[in-house]
Structure formats: structure tokens, C-alpha cells
Amino acid sequence: MATNSAIEWTEVTWNPVTGCDRVAAGCDNCYALSLAKRLKAMGAEKYQNDGDPRTSGPGFGVTVHPASLTQPYRWRGSKVVFVNSMSDLFHAKVPVDFMRDIFDVVRETPQHTYQVLTKRAHRMARLADKLDWPDNLWMGVSVESFDAVDRIDHLRATPAAVRFLSCEPLLSALPNLDLREIDWVIAGGESGPRARPMDPAWVEDIRDQCVSADVAFFFKQWGGRTPKANGRELDGRTWDDMPDLSAAVG
Incomplete structure (x- = not known):
């Protein structure tokens, strides 16, 4: 079954891959890493x-789950x-063939809309022409700080039907974003006991840029x-x- 999600901009989560490694400042307080540790202790099969330990943690080793590929057909x-939601599809340890399997599932279930989000925009762009992109797949990149804005250019290099930015956890101002060919921007502050503060002016500026560029904005x-x-x-x-x-659902 799909797992109902508390994330406001989606409905359910599907994890044919689990596990990841910290690669950027946005990963410092990763909710998925902490959750994986708890799931491992509970005996959850996917998180063993x-x-x-330098970049990941207990239960958070990158693991593909072929048995999960059949789930969307039953929804x-x-x-x-x-x-x-518990990994990054474009992690270096995820085989390209398994990515193709996931894209095939997406294509064969056009009644659903799928959202993929990555911090590994370089690998995404390198593999873009090696994947057959379904019309019901939305592709996004995390842009949590000004240091990550180059990911937007890599996103534009993909033929995704819908392209989006996740500016969460927002860690700095993002002035003068190039929003050409971007359809959607999500922004949000960090949560948790070590949450880093977010300046309201950063959010207001992103909102104003989206309004000016006629790009959908989600706070x-x-x-x-x-x-x-x-x-x-x-x-x-x-x-x-x-x-x-x-525009994305057949």
C-alpha cells in the first residue's frame, strides 16, 4: 500500500529505494536519517x-527494493x-537500470502523478538522455541556499513535463532566481530540535519572484x-x- 504523507504538497509516499548520504548543508538535520534509525530498531525490513557512519547512519544504507515496484499498480x-521520500533516486549507488524500472512503473500508471526530488542534479543531468521520461513525472531539485542554485540549470536540462524547486529547509536568501522553464517553487523552514532559523524576508522575496514570473508558489x-x-x-x-x-495525468 501507499503510505499516506503528512507533507502538504503530496498525498502518499513510495520508496522503491531507501537510504542516502549527506552531501550538502541542507542534509545536516535530515529527518529521513533519524527516521531510518528508529525504523531499524523497530525491525522494519527496508531499514536493516x-x-x-561518516555520511549516513543505521538503517540508512542505500538499498533498492524491487518488490516495491509493483505497489502503484494496486492503488x-x-x-x-x-x-x-527516504532516499535520492539519483544517488550514485542507485543503478541506472533500476531508475529505468521506476520510470516504467510511472509510465504504466498514468492515473497517478509522481514527484521526484534530488540534490544530485549533476547525475540527473548526465543521465537525462538515457531515461525515457513519462509525462506524469514531475522532477525537482532542492535549492536550500544560494550555493545550490546551479542545480536549477541542471534541472532545465531534463525533458521533465513539470520542473520544480524545493527551497526547504531554506538556509539563505535566493535573490534573482532564474525561473525560466520552472513550473513550481516550494519554500519552507527547517523543523526539529536543531532547526536553523529562516528570515521571513527570504520567503517573501521568493514568493514575489514567483508571482512576477507567473510560477506556482507553495509555502x-x-x-x-x-x-x-x-x-x-x-x-x-x-x-x-x-x-x-x-497537464501531467493522462
Whole structure:
């Protein structure tokens, strides 16, 4: 079964790959790494492979799960699906053939909309012409700080039907973003006991850039000790814009 998600911009999560390694400042307080440790202790089958303690942790070694590939065929109705919420599809340890298998599942279940998010934009761009991109797959890159804006150019190099940015956890201002051929921007603050603060001006500027460029803008949360600690209103309202689902669902 799909796992219902508390993430505001999706409906369910699907994890045919689990495990990852920290590669950027945005990974410092990774929720998935902490969750994997708990799942390993609970005996969850997918989380028994430990990662490198320098960059990963218990239960968070990169592992592919071929048995999970059949799950979307059994889901009823149409769903918005976050792929690999507990991993990164473009991690170097994920075989290209397994990526192709995932893309095949996406293509063969056009009633669903799939969202893939990566920090490994260089590998994504290198492999873009080796993958057959389904129309119902949305491709995104994390842009948590100004140091990561080059990922946007790599995203533009893909033939994804919908391209999006996840500016979460937002760690710095992102002035003058190049939003050409970008369909959607998500922004949000970090949550958890070590949450780093987010300046409201950073969010307001991203929102204003999206409005000016006619790009859908979604504000997920202010962050804090818990994801909902400080709400998600910006200038007195919520911002829940999304790309047109009908453009991606067959």
C-alpha cells in the first residue's frame, strides 16, 4: 500500500529505494536519517542496511527494493506520489537500470502523478538522455541556499513535463532566481530540535519572484521545533499553488 504523507504538497509516499548520504548543508538535520534509525530498531525490513557512519547512519544504507515496484499498480484512484521520500533516486549507488524500472512503473500508471526530488542534479543531468521520461513525472531539485542554485540549470536540462524547486529547509536568501522553464517553487523552514532559523524576508522575496514570473508558489511551513509549530501563513494567507495536475495525468 501507499503510505499516506503528512507533507502538504503530496498525498502518499513510495520508496522503491531507501537510504542516502549527506552531501550538502541542507542534509545536516535530515529527518529521513533519524527516521531510518528508529525504523531499524523497530525491525522494519527496508531499514536493516547500515550506511557509512561518516555520511549516513543505521538503517540508512542505500538499498533498492524491487518488490516495491509493483505497489502503484494496486492503488485505487489517482494519487499524487512523492517518490523516494527516504532516499535520492539519483544517488550514485542507485543503478541506472533500476531508475529505468521506476520510470516504467510511472509510465504504466498514468492515473497517478509522481514527484521526484534530488540534490544530485549533476547525475540527473548526465543521465537525462538515457531515461525515457513519462509525462506524469514531475522532477525537482532542492535549492536550500544560494550555493545550490546551479542545480536549477541542471534541472532545465531534463525533458521533465513539470520542473520544480524545493527551497526547504531554506538556509539563505535566493535573490534573482532564474525561473525560466520552472513550473513550481516550494519554500519552507527547517523543523526539529536543531532547526536553523529562516528570515521571513527570504520567503517573501521568493514568493514575489514567483508571482512576477507567473510560477506556482507553495509555502510549506515556517518551521521550528515541530513542522507545525509556527504555522504556514505568509502575509495573512496560505500559499498552496501547484502546477496543473491535468497537464501531467493522462
